[in-house]
Amino acid sequence: MNGQTIHSLLDAAAQETPDAPAIRDATGRWTYRELDAAARAFARWLRGQGIGRGDRVVVQLPTSRELAAMFYGTSRVGAVFVPLNPAMKEFHLRSVVGNAEPKLVLTDAPGAPVLRRVSTAPVHDIADVRPDLAPAGEDTGAGPGETEAVAPDDLAVLIYTSGSTAAPKAVICPHAQVTFACRALTEVLGYRPDDVVFCRFPMSWDYGLCKVLMTCVARCEIVLADGESDLLLLRRMRETGVTVVPIVPSLATMIVRLAGRDTGPVPPVRMFTNTGAALPQSTIDALRTRFTGARVVRQYGQTEAKRITVMPPEADRDCPDSVGLPLPGTRVLILDDDGSPLPVGEVGEIVATGPHVMAGYWRNPEDTARSFRRDPRTGQPLLHTGDYGWLDDDGYLYFQGRRDDMFKHKGFRMSTLEIESAAMDIPGVRAAAALPPGDGHGLALFVESDLDAHQVITELTKRLELPKVPTVCRVLKEFPLTLHGKNARRELAALLEGNGA
Known part of the structure; x- marks a missing residue:
């Protein structure tokens, strides 16, 4: 290569x-x-x-x-x-x-x-x-x-x-995959x-x-x-003259909250770039309000390919539900369970191909064979992400959910992402994580909010079909996060185990 x-x-x-x-x-x-x-x-x-x-x-x-x-x-x-x-x-x-x-x-x-x-x-x-x-x-x-x-x-x-x-x-x-991905991202962003x-x-x-x-x-x-103090975040952004801020939803929420209380000059941010999880529209709107003129760029990717799609910064307000276009020189395919391409608009597994696809998992041939495959027609490397989505006529990708996010409940196929998105639309909810029904508990939702659980459920019934409204709602003062700032779902699930919820 x-x-x-x-x-x-x-x-x-x-x-x-x-x-x-x-x-x-x-x-x-x-x-x-x-x-x-x-x-x-x-x-x-x-x-x-x-x-x-x-x-x-x-x-x-x-x-x-x-x-x-x-x-x-x-x-x-x-x-x-x-x-x-x-x-x-x-x-x-x-x-x-x-x-x-x-x-x-x-x-x-x-x-x-x-x-x-x-x-x-x-x-x-x-x-x-x-x-x-x-x-x-x-x-x-x-x-x-x-x-x-x-x-x-x-x-x-x-x-x-x-x-x-x-x-x-x-x-x-x-080296080749890493440098290709970084050059392509630098160009697109x-x-x-x-x-x-x-x-x-x-x-x-x-x-x-x-x-x-x-x-x-x-x-x-x-x-x-x-590792620097959260309390000094905006001050450091001002001191350094920051123009670009990579974010995940938890960091974006923190920036919005701090900016709402801060009385100093607004740091000269021209672009926020998000990954890790979908950024709620309410958070996007709040960033644009606090940082006038800043673009909020949605991305989709996995470590296995660095990044797969990016919304062009100049089009950050277009296709608001999309996570963007494939990187230059790469492709996104939507395949059915048999590995056959699906037509535009149909939901299937997101599969990436191009020079950014990594070389597998270290000393893990089973997982490598499952996720990293070769196109039987072209021989090109294919990354089977295990995520689901669809493409529109212009090639924009729409992320539907991860394999673990999608489930069937009360006869309806649904995703934890749509439940979390509805929860984040409720004024006063700062973070949300939904868990599919499991052993000992029904469909559950955790929120970080000053509202009580009853208020959250009441608001959700105005936004979701009844089968999609969680039967369990827990309000937390602070969300447990992974080392990378994502919601720690395993810790949340442990809070439900054995309580008969």
């Missing part, structure tokens, strides 16, 4: 715009020249540890300028970057590290004892390593022995996704050299990792704000 390597993106940026601001965190800022020098210093350190092509390097550290340099430096020596969320606990770390089989592990003082218990590879405390990571002077060129033959189809990253089970599941991300992208997501999630590369492609600046 033709393509580029991850570190070649930084090479080009450092050569063309060496003094442009590249990356900022709570402790400081680097230009592209400085980021490149730090990446090369880390590559030299890795070589000194005997790390080379194909070796897995597990890194469990907060997202920072330093972590971004490690990402590029790992790529430069041909090794595989395996970023883990600092909040990941020993129970999951044991299975993830066992699955990845790293040759080296990097962490901080709090994480070192746990990782030394679960890893047979050397575990380094970043505080001990940091003195060796200082850039060597101003020279950013490759010295003797510093050029590694890295091919675009080599494995670059393993991204461990949160699945429905405790078993580890890592998406295999080669129209990132500009003068943009400042404010990223609140960890690099252990492909949403955050991809933003580091996209800003490099665009020669603009990224602000890594994962």
Whole structure:
């Protein structure tokens, strides 16, 4: 497969715009020249540890300028970057590290004892390593022995996704697929050299990792704000002059709430880009009201292909129920249960094909065979998403729901998404999550709201057919969230277990 390597993106940026601001965190800022020098210093350190092509390097550290340099430096020596969320606990770390089989592990003082218990590879405390990571002077060129033959189809990253089970599941991300997806997204979203992208997501999630590369492609600046105080969010957005904000619904709700109470100048945001879950129309409207002139761009994707569709920013008010068009050079198919294409307007499984489709799941042939297939006619890779939707005459995709979201209840086929959307339409509801009927409980809805459960159900009966109105409604002061800011559905389901609801 033709393509580029991850570190070649930084090479080009450092050569063309060496003094442009590249990356900022709570402790400081680097230009592209400085980021490149730090990446090369880390590559030299890795070589000194005997790390080379194909070796897995597990890194469990907060997202920072330093972590971004490690990402590029790992790529430069041909090794595989395996970023883990600092909040990941020993129970999951044991299975993830066992699955990845790293040759080296990097962490901080709090994480070192746990990782030394679960890893047979050397575990380094970043505080001990940091003195060796200082850039060597101003020279950013490759010295003797510093050029590694890295091919675009080599494995670059393993991204461990949160699945429905405790078993580890890592998406295999080669250089070519990652760089293609990031270049295509940068083009479609129209990132500009003068943009400042404010990223609140960890690099252990492909949403955050991809933003580091996209800003490099665009020669603009990224602000890594994962882990910073929520109370300082708007102040940091103002200080950094943010123009682009990647969001998920929970972050969007927080921004709207904070903006409603804030009396300072409005940050100069020109675009919000959403993923993770559908953004309620009420939240979209509130963002547009608080940030006059800002586009709110809907996207659909999975780690297995980075991103699949994007609503063109200039058309963010068109086709309000759509999640956009396929990335340039890719296609979206809608297939029936037999794998045959369905006509326009009919609901079927969403299947993606193109250079952005990843290479499967690491050491997981069963799940790989289920999701990653080949088109029997063309031989092209196909990603069977397990999600359902339909296409209109102009090629726009409409997301209907995930396989687990769709169910039949009281003779009606329905989706948790439509119930959640109706709940979010109720004034005073800040978050909503519906759960299909299960063992010991009926159709259930959780909301974060100042309303009581009876008020919520009453309002829902005005918006939904009676069979779609939940029989159980719980009001929470605060929603449990996953590490990536999505609703923690397993924790919500546990609240219902055994209560006879």
